């Protein structure tokens with residue numbers, strides 16, 4: 383059985399991708415505070431939601447990326 | 460009667476100011492009057508009479524009175540009241556004939572809690588003897604007797620007030636103040652009901668079946684108009700009080716549909732009263748289901764007051780605290796994605812009831828106004844005067860209650876004959 387090797391580069395790339403989603407979710411939070419006129423303290427108090435949303439986005443795109451990777455490797459075989 | 464709006468506002472203000480001074484709207488009258496104790500008598504020591512006597516013993520607002528006489532023509536009732544007094548270390552004189560009480564007891568005031576059909580002659584005899592009277596509601600069994608009681612009060616100048624305790628209840632006083640200030644907006648309808656699930660019968664001793672009519676006087680036409688005089692009169696008084704006017708006409712239906720046990724008064728009634736501006740008071744009583752209990756509901760265009768249960772529900776309920784912005788955004792996105800696209804269907808939707816619990820009308824309510832009513836009565840007796848409008852409230856509720864019975868019996872819309880308007 384072949385070992386799966388996760389390189390430091392891969393980890394860094396995944397962290398960057400996650401960070402992008404976190405920033406997107408954070409900006410969405412700022413946007414919704416302005417749009418729904420809710421208190422700015424929600425930048426801190428809803429951080430749990432922001433992290434959850436960013437994780438959901440990361441997982442969903444991760445699944446899509448895996449699917450693309452699998453299709454690609456099947457074609458190139 | 461022409462119950463002028465100004466008159467009402469004046470008296471309501473009197474209530475409001477005095478209420479702020481003490482626990483009873485007229486309690487201040489007691490403080491300012493002389494030290495002489497009010498000598499009280501109770502005529503009719505049945506259920507209500509003893510309840511009121513117990514209240515007199517329990518109340519702590521004043522000790523400026525003494526119960527000096529009791530009267531009942533049914534010995535078990537009298538004995539029960541004597542025992543009650545004895546338990547409170549009081550030994551009043553006792554009578555089985557109220558005329559003897561009038562002659563010999565030396566009372567300043569009496570509480571009359573006898574059956575409806577006896578109110579008029581007992582009250583009139585007391586007033587003519589210069590004795591002040593708190594007579595239980597409803598005033599009398601007939602329109603003429605009701606008017607005769609009022610006339611006797613006018614002729615003698617002795618105080619007469621009727622046992623509508625809501626008039627002394629802080630919660631009602633507060634609510635009426637708000638209603639009259641227009642805080643409920645325009646009132647187009649008042650709804651009230653008194654629903655209970657019992658046969659309204661009192662136990663008659665097995666060996667004395669001949670006492671049936673005497674004990675269950677409420678169920679026989681000769682003595683009472685049943686649910687109309689015993690229950691509705693209270694709530695009709697509230698409706699008139701809230702609207703500061705009297706009805707112009709009434710329609711009613713009533714039947715004996717559940718307790719076919721020989722009673723002569725309906726076991727369920729419904730009535731509609733109309734006021735001069737088209738406002739309606741809708742009323743019903745049933746005796747076979749108590750889900751909705753007793754309630755008076757004042758429907759204004761700004762909100763609804765539920766007076767018995769002390770709840771106010773604005774038409775525009777206060778908005779609940781909004782969800783965090785980010786949650787609202789997620790919701791909106793979700794709704795945008797999953798929204799159904801209407802391609803047909805109903806062009807209307809039923810307006811279901813508003814769903815919110817409302818807020819308390821008045822905080823700190825204790826009791827139903829009975830205690831305040833009794834204390835106020837003693838204050839009135841001391842001062843030899845009471846606000847006239849109190850009697851007019853009782854009088855008009857009684858007159859219109861009897862007119863409602865008439866509407867039911869004749870199957871017609873009834874108005875008030877000129878001679879009963881005060």
Ligand SMILES: NC(=O)c1ccc[n+]([C@@H]2O[C@H](COP(=O)([O-])OP(=O)(O)OC[C@H]3O[C@@H](n4cnc5c(N)ncnc54)[C@H](O)[C@@H]3O)[C@@H](O)[C@H]2O)c1
Nearest residue numbers: 503504505506507508531532533536572573575595596622
């Ligand atoms: N304000 C309220 O909320 C309220 C509540 C209950 C009753 N009430 C009123 O109180 C009155 C009495 O009701 P109740 O439930 O006590 O009735 P009840 O039958 O229990 O008591 C009436 C008493 O009066 C006595 N009586 C009859 N004729 C008499 C006479 N000529 N002289 C002296 N005593 C006489 C009877 O023997 C009886 O003991 C009624 O008018 C009723 O409508 C008012």
